[in-house]
Amino acid sequence: MGKLDFSPIADTTRRAEIVALLRRAILTGQLEPGQKLNELRIAEQMRVSRAPLREAMRELVQEGILTSIPYAGTFVIDVTAKDIDDAYSLNKVLDEFAIELTWKLRDQRFLDDLDRRHEAVKQATRDLDTTRQIETALQLHGLIYEWADNSVLLETWQRLTSRLQMYFALHQRARNEPVPSEDVHETYVRLLKGADMRAAQRHAREHIDLDFEELLAYARSLEKRSSKGA
Amino acid sequence: MGKLDFSPIADTTRRAEIVALLRRAILTGQLEPGQKLNELRIAEQMRVSRAPLREAMRELVQEGILTSIPYAGTFVIDVTAKDIDDAYSLNKVLDEFAIELTWKLRDQRFLDDLDRRHEAVKQATRDLDTTRQIETALQLHGLIYEWADNSVLLETWQRLTSRLQMYFALHQRARNEPVPSEDVHETYVRLLKGADMRAAQRHAREHIDLDFEELLAYARSLEKRSSKGA
DNA sequence: TCTTGTTAGATTGTCGACAATCTGCTTGTC
DNA sequence: GACAAGCAGATTGTCGACAATCTAACAAGA
Numbered sequence: 001m002g003k004l005d006f007s008p009i010a011d012t013t014r015r016a017e018i019v020a021l022l023r024r025a026i027l028t029g030q031l032e033p034g035q036k037l038n039e040l041r042i043a044e045q046m047r048v049s050r051a052p053l054r055e056a057m058r059e060l061v062q063e064g065i066l067t068s069i070p071y072a073g074t075f076v077i078d079v080t081a082k083d084i085d086d087a088y089s090l091n092k093v094l095d096e097f098a099i100e101l102t103w104k105l106r107d108q109r110f111l112d113d114l115d116r117r118h119e120a121v122k123q124a125t126r127d128l129d130t131t132r133q134i135e136t137a138l139q140l141h142g143l144i145y146e147w148a149d150n151s152v153l154l155e156t157w158q159r160l161t162s163r164l165q166m167y168f169a170l171h172q173r174a175r176n177e178p179v180p181s182e183d184v185h186e187t188y189v190r191l192l193k194g195a196d197m198r199a200a201q202r203h204a205r206e207h208i209d210l211d212f213e214e215l216l217a218y219a220r221s222l223e224k225r226s227s228k229g230a
Numbered sequence: 231m232g233k234l235d236f237s238p239i240a241d242t243t244r245r246a247e248i249v250a251l252l253r254r255a256i257l258t259g260q261l262e263p264g265q266k267l268n269e270l271r272i273a274e275q276m277r278v279s280r281a282p283l284r285e286a287m288r289e290l291v292q293e294g295i296l297t298s299i300p301y302a303g304t305f306v307i308d309v310t311a312k313d314i315d316d317a318y319s320l321n322k323v324l325d326e327f328a329i330e331l332t333w334k335l336r337d338q339r340f341l342d343d344l345d346r347r348h349e350a351v352k353q354a355t356r357d358l359d360t361t362r363q364i365e366t367a368l369q370l371h372g373l374i375y376e377w378a379d380n381s382v383l384l385e386t387w388q389r390l391t392s393r394l395q396m397y398f399a400l401h402q403r404a405r406n407e408p409v410p411s412e413d414v415h416e417t418y419v420r421l422l423k424g425a426d427m428r429a430a431q432r433h434a435r436e437h438i439d440l441d442f443e444e445l446l447a448y449a450r451s452l453e454k455r456s457s458k459g460a
Numbered sequence: 461t462c463t464t465g466t467t468a469g470a471t472t473g474t475c476g477a478c479a480a481t482c483t484g485c486t487t488g489t490c
Numbered sequence: 491g492a493c494a495a496g497c498a499g500a501t502t503g504t505c506g507a508c509a510a511t512c513t514a515a516c517a518a519g520a
Contacts, residue, residue, distance in 0.1 A: 012481090013300045013503065039472070049505045051281065054473090058285045062292030064385065070243050071472055071511045086380040093327045097320070150316040152393075155294070156386055163382075242511095243473065269502070279475045284503090301481050301502055466517075473510070480503070487496080 014048055018056035021046070026065050026076055027162065028131055029169040036073045037066070065162050079167055081219040087163050088212060094157055095141070095204035101148035103197045110147055111193060117143055118189050125183075130172040138165055140185060144192070171215045244278055248286035251276070256295050256306055257392065258361055259399040266303045267296070295392050309397060311449040317393050318442060324387055325371075325434035331378035333427045340377055341423060347373055348419050355413075360402040368395055370415060374422070401445045 025031045037057065043050045057074050060066040068074045102110075117140040124133040138161050145157045187207065191200040255261045267287065273280045287304050290296040298304045332340075347370040354363040368391050375387045417437065421430040 015503080016300070040470090050472090051504055051506095055285055055288045055503095058288040059292050062289050070246070072513095073472075083381065086382045090327070090380065090382050090386065093323065097323045150320065151313065152316045152390065153320050156320065156389075159386075160382065245473080270500090280502090281474055281476095285473095303502075462520090464517100464519080466515100468515085469513085471510105471512075473508105475508075476506100478503105478505075480501105482501075483499085485496105485498085488494090490491105490493085 013052070015052040015055050015059075018046065018048065018053055019059055022056060022060055023063075023065070023162070026060070027165045027169060029166070029173045031076050033076050033079045033166075033170070035076045037075065038073075063162060064159055065166060077163075079170065079219060081216055083163070084167050084216055084219050087160055087167075091157075091160055091164065092205045094153065094160070095144070096201045098144040098148045098153060098157070099192075099197065099201050099204060101150055101153070102144045103200075105147055105149060106192075110143075114140075114143055114189060114192060118185060121185060122183060131169065134165055134168045134172065137185070140189075167215060167219070171218050174218055243282070245282040245285050245289075248276065248278065248283055249289055252286060252290055253293075253295070253392075256290070257395045257399060259396070259403045261306050263306050263309045263396075263400070265306045267305065268303075293392060294389055295396060307393075309400065309449060311446055313393070314397050314446055314449050317390055317397075321387075321390055321394065322435045324383065324390070325374070326431045328374040328378045328383060328387070329422075329427065329431050329434060331380055331383070332374045333430075335377055335379060336422075340373075344370075344373055344419060344422060348415060351415060352413060361399065364395055364398045364402065367415070370419075397445060397449070401448050404448055 022031075022037075031037070039050050039053060039057075043053050046053070057066060057068070061068045061074065065077055066074050067077050117136065120136040121133065121140055124136050142157065142161065145154045148154065187203060191203050194200070252261075252267075261267070269280050269283060269287075273283050276283070287296060287298070291298050291304065295307055296304050297307050347366065350366040351363065351370055354366045372387065372391065375384045378384065417433060421433050424430070
């Protein structure tokens, strides 16, 4: 028996592809918060019937990035400053827990993966690709969750991440300035490689990556809750 | 303008009712882990077409209590000892966080609600109603999440709770013995009323409510992963 | 002018039928 | 007897059409 293991083949249902398409559109900000999703139009654009589209939308509703009102429509969730704050404070707690679980499981492969993902962020930063920068940064932070060996925790973090990614994408879109060029993840990566777990946890809980304060200020500034139609 | 405020009217879609029906069937153990859900049969039994049923099933898949394999079927999730362990350890961390957030927000209404829910558990215990006992116990523990004023945290806990409820229901079903008559929540309630937050957090992290160890042993005992057909 | 009732249009919710895929059995061949 | 090919049968995925509901505009009456 060779040590070759195959990855599961791709999802072959339209539904799965629709989910991926919609999720990407939302997380990159192409679909704005509060915006209504017209089933007929989207189905026509995708050359798909409404059945798989509706099933896909149900999934995204449960995933927390869409919201649905019976007989009224399905909308991209609104982003409030409190939501962002809530998500972030929970994220800190989960980070601390994930570090605790991962700590004993770190090995050479972990360290390699850490470097690899860190490098991806730096590359995206050099390329001035803001969308990719957000993606890679979240993937970097996701490493400890993938290694923590707790499926429920991982799942929880992924749900949280969807929202955070959406928030950051919106923010980046609003101010289309060049990306900060300094390496804000330097300390984080160094502490994860080190021997002091408490220090790593403290850093996760106290340090603010990714311009969180600026993001919050932005969210407060557009606290207007405009639900624009299609 | 009077101070009367109306609660939102009930969901009127078939989909929502189907979701509620299916969820209850799963959480009470009427549908066993690994069991396949035959769309045609269920749709006929409910006198409903497959469209809303399938949408409901999509929601429950995302909710984490069903799992779906394209062109093969949708199944009730399997319960492994590791899943239970993972869910429980995360639950402890979240409890600690919820207590921290709730602590400053406690007031008379909180204390009243606490007593009310505690009483409900004791009543269910006196009635020897195991299903209701599980429900009320989880509602008691949910109080701190409802008061924590963090929507993301609350949502996360509710997802977690679904699974825990399912695990406990299975356990109770397996050993249909009388319920433990002692009041295992006594200390928890007392600490939540008190002044020592650290003590309450420590209790949440260290004390094992609800016969967790017994539950784990049960889960390990049926680690057989039998996926029986319809 | 303000309120109330009506109506037309658009959109969501649901249905029944068809297409794609999987499973197990049968058949034929070696 | 072992094995591959191929054929039902059942089940899931998708489609197009119809029913239920909402929204907004307009008319009628106080």
